[in-house]
Amino acid sequence: MLTKRTIPIRATAVLGVVSIAVLGLSACGSSKKASSGSSPTTSSSGTGPTYTIAYEGPLSGGDAQLGLNMKYAVELAVNQANSGTSQFGKLPFTLKFTAADDQGSGTISPSVATSLVDNSGVVAVVGPAFSGATKAAEPTFSAANLATVTPSATNPALATEGWGNFFRVVADDNAQGPADADYMADTLHLTSVYVVNDASAYAVGLAGAFTPEARAKGMKVTSQQVPGTTQCSEGTGSVTEYPAAASVVKTSGAQAVFYAGYYCGFADFAKALRSAGFTGQLFSDDGSLDPHYVSGAGTSVAAGTLISCPCQDLTTNPAAASFVSQFKTLAGFAIGTYSGEAYDATNTIISVMKSIAAASGASSITRAAVVAGLKTVTYTGLTKTIKFESNGDIAGTAEYVYKVEPSGTITEVGPA
Numbered sequence: 001m002l003t004k005r006t007i008p009i010r011a012t013a014v015l016g017v018v019s020i021a022v023l024g025l026s027a028c029g030s031s032k033k034a035s036s037g038s039s040p041t042t043s044s045s046g047t048g049p050t051y052t053i054a055y056e057g058p059l060s061g062g063d064a065q066l067g068l069n070m071k072y073a074v075e076l077a078v079n080q081a082n083s084g085t086s087q088f089g090k091l092p093f094t095l096k097f098t099a100a101d102d103q104g105s106g107t108i109s110p111s112v113a114t115s116l117v118d119n120s121g122v123v124a125v126v127g128p129a130f131s132g133a134t135k136a137a138e139p140t141f142s143a144a145n146l147a148t149v150t151p152s153a154t155n156p157a158l159a160t161e162g163w164g165n166f167f168r169v170v171a172d173d174n175a176q177g178p179a180d181a182d183y184m185a186d187t188l189h190l191t192s193v194y195v196v197n198d199a200s201a202y203a204v205g206l207a208g209a210f211t212p213e214a215r216a217k218g219m220k221v222t223s224q225q226v227p228g229t230t231q232c233s234e235g236t237g238s239v240t241e242y243p244a245a246a247s248v249v250k251t252s253g254a255q256a257v258f259y260a261g262y263y264c265g266f267a268d269f270a271k272a273l274r275s276a277g278f279t280g281q282l283f284s285d286d287g288s289l290d291p292h293y294v295s296g297a298g299t300s301v302a303a304g305t306l307i308s309c310p311c312q313d314l315t316t317n318p319a320a321a322s323f324v325s326q327f328k329t330l331a332g333f334a335i336g337t338y339s340g341e342a343y344d345a346t347n348t349i350i351s352v353m354k355s356i357a358a359a360s361g362a363s364s365i366t367r368a369a370v371v372a373g374l375k376t377v378t379y380t381g382l383t384k385t386i387k388f389e390s391n392g393d394i395a396g397t398a399e400y401v402y403k404v405e406p407s408g409t410i411t412e413v414g415p416a
Contacts, residue, residue: 047092047093047094048091048092048093048094048362049093049094049362049363049365050093050094050095050096050121051093051094051095051096051121051122051123051353051365052095052096052097052098052119052121052122052123053074053078053095053096053097053122053123053124053125053126053346053349053350054097054098054099054100054116054119054122054124054125054126054127055070055071055074055075055097055098055099055100055125055126055127055342056099056100056102056109056112056113056116056125056126056127056128056129056133056137056148057070057071057100057101057102057104057127057128057129057130057133057152058101058102058103058104058105058129058130058133059071059099059101059103060101060103061103061104061105061232062229062231062232062262062264062265063104063232063262063263063264063287064103065263065290065292065336066104066129066152066262066263066287066290066336066337066338067101067104067129068331068333068336069290069335069336069337069338069339069342070126070127070129070151070152070338070339070341070342071099071342072327072330072331072339073151073327073335073338073339073340073342073343073346074097074099074126074342074343074345074346075097075099075330076323076326076327076330076343077343077346077347077350078095078096078097078346078350079097079330080326081095081347081350082094082095087347088350088351088354091350091353091354091357092357092361092362093353093357093362093365095350096121098116098119098122100112100115100116100127102128102130102133102137104129104130104132104133104262105130105132105133106132106133106135106136106137106201107136108133109128109132109133109134109136109137110136110137110139110140112137113128113137113138113140113141114140116141116146117140117141117143117144117146122146123146123147123353123365123366123367123370124146124147124148124149124349124367124370125141125146125147125148125149126148126149126150126151126342126345126346126349127148127149127150127151127153128148128150128153129150129151129152129153129338130152130153130200130201130202131153131154131155131158131200131201131202131205132200132201132202133153134148134150134153134155134158134166135155135157135158135201138158138161138163138165138166139163141163141165141166142161142163142164142165142166144367145164145165145367145368145371146165146367146371147165147167147349147367147370147371147374148165148166148167149167149168149169149345149346149348149349149374150166150167150168150169150170150345151168151169151170151338151341151342151344151345152168152170152286152337152338152341152342153168153202154168154170154171154172154173154176154202154205154206154286154310155172155173155201155202155204155205155206156172156173156174156205156209157205158172158392159172159389159391159392159393160391163392164371164392165371166392167374167388167392168392168393168394169341169344169345169348169381169383169384169386169394170310170311170338170341170394171310171393171394171396171397171398171399172205172393173202173205173206173208173209174209175310175397175399176206176209176285176286176308176309176310176399176416177206177207177208177209177210177211177213178209178210178212178213179308179399179416180210180258180283180285180308180399180416181210181211181213181214181216181217181219182213182217182416183306183308183401183416184214184217184219184256184258184281184283185214185217185218185219186217188256188281190219190255190256190281191218191219191220191255192219192220192221192222192252192253192254192255192256193214193219193220193221193222193254193255193256193257193258193283194221194222194223194224194249194252194254194256194257194258195207195210195211195214195221195222195223195224195257195258195260196223196224196225196226196245196249196257196258196259196260196261196269197223197225197226197259197260197261198225198226198227198228198259198260198261198262198265198266199225199226199227199228200228200261200262202260202261202262202287203228203260203261203262203287204225204260206260206285207223207258207260210258210260211223214258220254222252222254224245224248224249226241226242226245226265226269227241228261228262228264228265229264229265229268231264232262232264232265232268239268242268242269242271242272243272243275243276245269245272246269246272246273246275246276246278247276249273249276249278250273250276250277250278254280255280255281256280256281256282256283257273257278257280257281257282257283258283258284259282259283259284259285259288260284260285260287261284261285261287261288262287262288263287263288263289263290263292263293263296264292264296266284266287266288266293266297267292267293267295267296267297267302268296268297270282270297270301270302270305271297271298271301274301281304281306282302282304282305282306283305283306283307283308284305284306284307284308285307285308285309286307286308286309286310286311286337286338288305288307289307289309289311289337289402289410290336290337291336291408291410293305293307293404294404294408294410299404299406299407299408302404302408303404303405303406303408304403304404304406305403305404306401306402306403306413307401307402307403307404307410308399308400308401308402308416309337309399309400309402310397310398310399310400311337311338311340311341311383311400312340312383312398312400312412313400313402313412314335314339314340314382314383315334315335317382319382320340320382323335323340323343323382327339327343340381340382340383341383343381343382344379344381344382344383344384344386345386347379347381348374348377348379348381348386349370349374351377351379352370352373352374352377353365353370353373355373355377356369356370356373374388375388375390384396384398398415399415399416400412400413400414400415400416401413401414401415401416
């Protein structure tokens, strides 16, 4: 039987948080060191050599909340490890944390990657968060053999480039796209769908995985690309293109829209669809799984929207209660999409570092040693047991469906 779990709408203003987070590493900087304003955290014990775990993702721009959800989870894991009272006990090394803002952009992320690589203290990166940013930055990280463990970049092609330093703790779009199509056909009993993607690397990959399965299920599939907007910082398009695109969708007679992209653009497109008279089912992906979709679209427009994610709500998991509470204390808002995955990614890295130190001494922790350790690690996290395939993909897959209720809250409906 399907269960419902509620994700409350956060009242915290994004700009208020961004003004702090963006003090981190400049997205376009070329400094040889991470910025001193990048929220470093040091150990209370102050023992042993010091190493830095970085986070890279969008900390400003239209979709910044997704990045902030992860940034504070990474910082929390570092704080807890440094306290000496975490699951890892007293560590023989000190951790520092730095946050790097790439705005989710493939144009900006290479310079951010260069800055992190040039900071010799950085031994691993949680991120990049977005697929396009990951694709653009990974050659730099790979050349330096600097481990990247992304909590959220799901484009399947990222695992086919031969980057030995690349890992991800979520299922890719080849799992999510078909699962979404199956849910629409088998559970919702829909026979036609209009697929829209925002032209980002993430959206193109997801739409490409969704479409063949939808057709195999006997659904009529029509599609178009509607580029993300500059105001949302994930594309070069304009909201002025939405009314015409929405009218095309309405005229098609499709029963549903599957939107592959991020919450900022989806909110504007959903409003255009309803204004054009489209009354069908709205369905999107983890890039839209955030209360800012609801606030951006308006509750009356967003209500009834279904959203999938290779992530499970942790707010009702007793084992995650401490994490949920401490995250809110640190961040000032509740956990969100991929907070749990970012926390698990960070702790996986720390577990590898602890193993290296136990086997060869804390001074033997190097970038290469961390990469090698991640290839064989098995770590039981809050979201799943983390073990990686040879290409860096997570072993095992799981997808979940969420729904925007009439009240505007987002609830987990159950597995896809």
